[in-house]
Amino acid sequence: MIRTRFAPSPTGYVHIGSLRTALFAFLFARHNNGKVILRVEDTDRTRLVEGAVDNLLKVMKRVGINFDEGFYLDNQNQVKERGEAGPYLQSQRLQLYQKHALELIEKGRAYYCFCSEQRLEELRKEQAALKKPPMYDRHCRNLAKEQIAEETERCRKEGRNPVIRFSMPQEGQTVLHDLIYGDITYENKILDDQVILKSDGFPTYHLAVVIDDHYMQISHVIRGEEWLPSAPKHVLLYQAFDWNAPAHAHFPLILNPDKSKLSKRQGDVAVEDFLARGYLPEALVNFVAFLGWNPKTEQEIFSMEDLIKQFDLAKINKAAAIFDINKLDWINSLYIRAKSDSELTDLLIPYWEEAIGTHTIRPFKDNKEYLEAIASLEKDRLKKLSEIGERTRYFFMEPEYAPNLLVWKKSTARETKEKLLKLYDHLNKLDTNTLIYKENLEKDLKNFILQNQFDNGSILWPLRTAMTGLDKSPGPFEVTSTLVSGLGKGEILKRLQKAINKLA
Numbered sequence: 001m002i003r004t005r006f007a008p009s010p011t012g013y014v015h016i017g018s019l020r021t022a023l024f025a026f027l028f029a030r031h032n033n034g035k036v037i038l039r040v041e042d043t044d045r046t047r048l049v050e051g052a053v054d055n056l057l058k059v060m061k062r063v064g065i066n067f068d069e070g071f072y073l074d075n076q077n078q079v080k081e082r083g084e085a086g087p088y089l090q091s092q093r094l095q096l097y098q099k100h101a102l103e104l105i106e107k108g109r110a111y112y113c114f115c116s117e118q119r120l121e122e123l124r125k126e127q128a129a130l131k132k133p134p135m136y137d138r139h140c141r142n143l144a145k146e147q148i149a150e151e152t153e154r155c156r157k158e159g160r161n162p163v164i165r166f167s168m169p170q171e172g173q174t175v176l177h178d179l180i181y182g183d184i185t186y187e188n189k190i191l192d193d194q195v196i197l198k199s200d201g202f203p204t205y206h207l208a209v210v211i212d213d214h215y216m217q218i219s220h221v222i223r224g225e226e227w228l229p230s231a232p233k234h235v236l237l238y239q240a241f242d243w244n245a246p247a248h249a250h251f252p253l254i255l256n257p258d259k260s261k262l263s264k265r266q267g268d269v270a271v272e273d274f275l276a277r278g279y280l281p282e283a284l285v286n287f288v289a290f291l292g293w294n295p296k297t298e299q300e301i302f303s304m305e306d307l308i309k310q311f312d313l314a315k316i317n318k319a320a321a322i323f324d325i326n327k328l329d330w331i332n333s334l335y336i337r338a339k340s341d342s343e344l345t346d347l348l349i350p351y352w353e354e355a356i357g358t359h360t361i362r363p364f365k366d367n368k369e370y371l372e373a374i375a376s377l378e379k380d381r382l383k384k385l386s387e388i389g390e391r392t393r394y395f396f397m398e399p400e401y402a403p404n405l406l407v408w409k410k411s412t413a414r415e416t417k418e419k420l421l422k423l424y425d426h427l428n429k430l431d432t433n434t435l436i437y438k439e440n441l442e443k444d445l446k447n448f449i450l451q452n453q454f455d456n457g458s459i460l461w462p463l464r465t466a467m468t469g470l471d472k473s474p475g476p477f478e479v480t481s482t483l484v485s486g487l488g489k490g491e492i493l494k495r496l497q498k499a500i501n502k503l504a
């Protein structure tokens, strides 16, 4: 049975790299009809954030990742826990870790370390001065029975507990068989005698991760390359416990296009923020799947179902993945385009409300035709939903713009004004049926231009500008007819009049 896990620390937001880890573990499990487990690694008590699990699960739900064991959201969106191997919160498994740390002491594979913070600090300074890597000097590794008793007593008096350290082998090599990177050999002598149990009785990551992966019967540890340096320590811990280690698959780092490390600044990399900016969950998943994985075909658009079908660890690259926001924009625009006008409108409404005001949008919400018409006009141009406010503000309120924007490049202000006056009279005479249908309006205005022997630009440019106040927008006919459909003929005449006045 394939069993993978996603084991985040509850930091309060979901890093884009974390989404990738969850996605790959999920895809691998689903592809192989296995199980995926959500375990929360909260042993670093300094990094705890209230509500982090709740937030994490909401994000996972939006992007379509679910877990078979561990934490999940019930129908009321309450965080619940399920599965035989729980608890799935590490802070509720302390006794298990403590028991196994003691077992390692008995086996001679771990030892109490009584060194004070102060001594360790001095040691670090000495090593830094000698330009040596910081490493515990194994001061407590071979204490005699009496010394241990004395030190225990001393610690008790000082009111502190010893920690437990793992005895790393001092010679030989440890090999990690990684499914992506192949066999990696580590020299044991460079491995630090890692603390496995802290003085507060909490395990460190290394001990907890090994014990949990074992008891949760994880078959494949799937995680980012940043954990590769930890892997030999884990392999040695499995050996010390006489347990079989799960298979490991580490996937490449995510870098910026300039090859610098992806920022850790929450605002740049939080999945929540990408969603809030109007990247569709499906697009984000599609994009993130390609951060290190590649189907090795031409196909670039993948639904979750496609991904589950095609995901294969053999197609994970060793080279770093490049986080290219332009590619995300492109994928997102394709997903936006694939929505129906009605679906897209529902997605856009919160963005309109935010950019333009709930009050202004309210009248259009019940009968959504106007909003749908606008959404349809912008559909092929939108890269993300949050752009909609800026792009379509003029559909809800009169635009502000500089008078010279009205003047077509081959024309003058005076000429423009004369033409707009003629246009005003002409539009004023048209019935709503001609104005409201783009095709009718287009036919009519082309006729009008022909009869007056105007050139297209000198009329259509100022018309479009008067309606939108923008130098770029959808075309003059669709903008004008859509405006009439939503705000009435009076509105377009008002805007034309305002343009004429500007040219005075």
Ligand code: GLU
Pocket: 007, 008, 009, 041, 209, 222, 223, 227
């Ligand atoms: N808790 C670790 C993290 O925050 C898990 C690393 C692992 O998957 O072993 O990513």
